[in-house]
Amino acid sequence: KAGVTQTPRYLIKTRGQQVTLSCSPISGHRSVSWYQQTPGQGLQFLFEYFSETQRNKGNFPGRFSGRQFSNSRSEMNVSTLELGDSALYLCASSLAYHGGELFFGEGSRLTVL
Amino acid sequence: DAKTTQPNSMESNEEEPVHLPCNHSTISGTDYIHWYRQLPSQGPEYVIHGLTSNVNNRMASLAIAEDRKSSTLILHRATLRDAAVYYCILYDMRFGAGTRLTVKP
Numbered sequence: 376k377a378g379v380t381q382t383p384r385y386l387i388k389t390r391g392q393q394v395t396l397s398c399s400p401i402s403g404h405r406s407v408s409w410y411q412q413t414p415g416q417g418l419q420f421l422f423e424y425f426s427e428t429q430r431n432k433g434n435f436p437g438r439f440s441g442r443q444f445s446n447s448r449s450e451m452n453v454s455t456l457e458l459g460d461s462a463l464y465l466c467a468s469s470l471a472y473h474g475g476e477l478f479f480g481e482g483s484r485l486t487v488l
Numbered sequence: 489d490a491k492t493t494q495p496n497s498m499e500s501n502e503e504e505p506v507h508l509p510c511n512h513s514t515i516s517g518t519d520y521i522h523w524y525r526q527l528p529s530q531g532p533e534y535v536i537h538g539l540t541s542n543v544n545n546r547m548a549s550l551a552i553a554e555d556r557k558s559s560t561l562i563l564h565r566a567t568l569r570d571a572a573v574y575y576c577i578l579y580d581m582r583f584g585a586g587t588r589l590t591v592k593p
Contacts, residue, residue, distance in 0.1 A: 420582045478534070
């Protein structure tokens with residue numbers, strides 16, 4: 376059974392650009408959550424999607440957005456990139472919404488120059 | 489939002505037991521307590537979860553206080569591969585800074 380797949384694994388952008396990250400959950404999983412991990416702030420919750428609807432959202436500015444497709448794949452977008460957006464972005468999938476066991480991908484490492 | 493409190497770091501000697509504490513004084517009656525760990529350069533992985541009773545699996549044991557306001561993850565014999573950041577989280581799956589466990593040979 377394939378795990379959670381995140382693409383791209385690494386990317387470099389410049390300030391002001393935008394970026395889209397993709398997450399393919401484990402087959403059968405309908406919930407996808409996104410997290411930002413930085414050395415200073417630890418693992419911060421961004422948002423959770425279930426059945427194509429955003430069910431929960433963390434305390435991030437509106438520049439961070441996401442969506443989920445009918446096949447449960449999810450994308451997150453960050454617009455007008457800032458230096459502070461440099462981080463490891465982790466995606467996790469689970470069978471259940473809100474509290475089910477999370478299975479994490481390896482993450483997408485974004486560097487903003 | 490539910491909130492958990494963990495020590496920033498702990499140390500252990502190899503092959504000794506480790507008790508990792510977590511406080512969750514605002515837990516509600518239906519919240520499960522989840523533990524995850526993150527090994528270096530990897531995404532977090534599930535360790536164990538429980539509701540009221542103590543739980544055991546092949547990785548660890550979870551001891552839950554009678555009032556459920558705290559819990560303890562127990563690694564019975566720490567190995568060098570257990571060196572990781574351990575997170576205790578509740579229903580909202582919001583991770584804090586966790587506890588960085590160092591295992592000394």
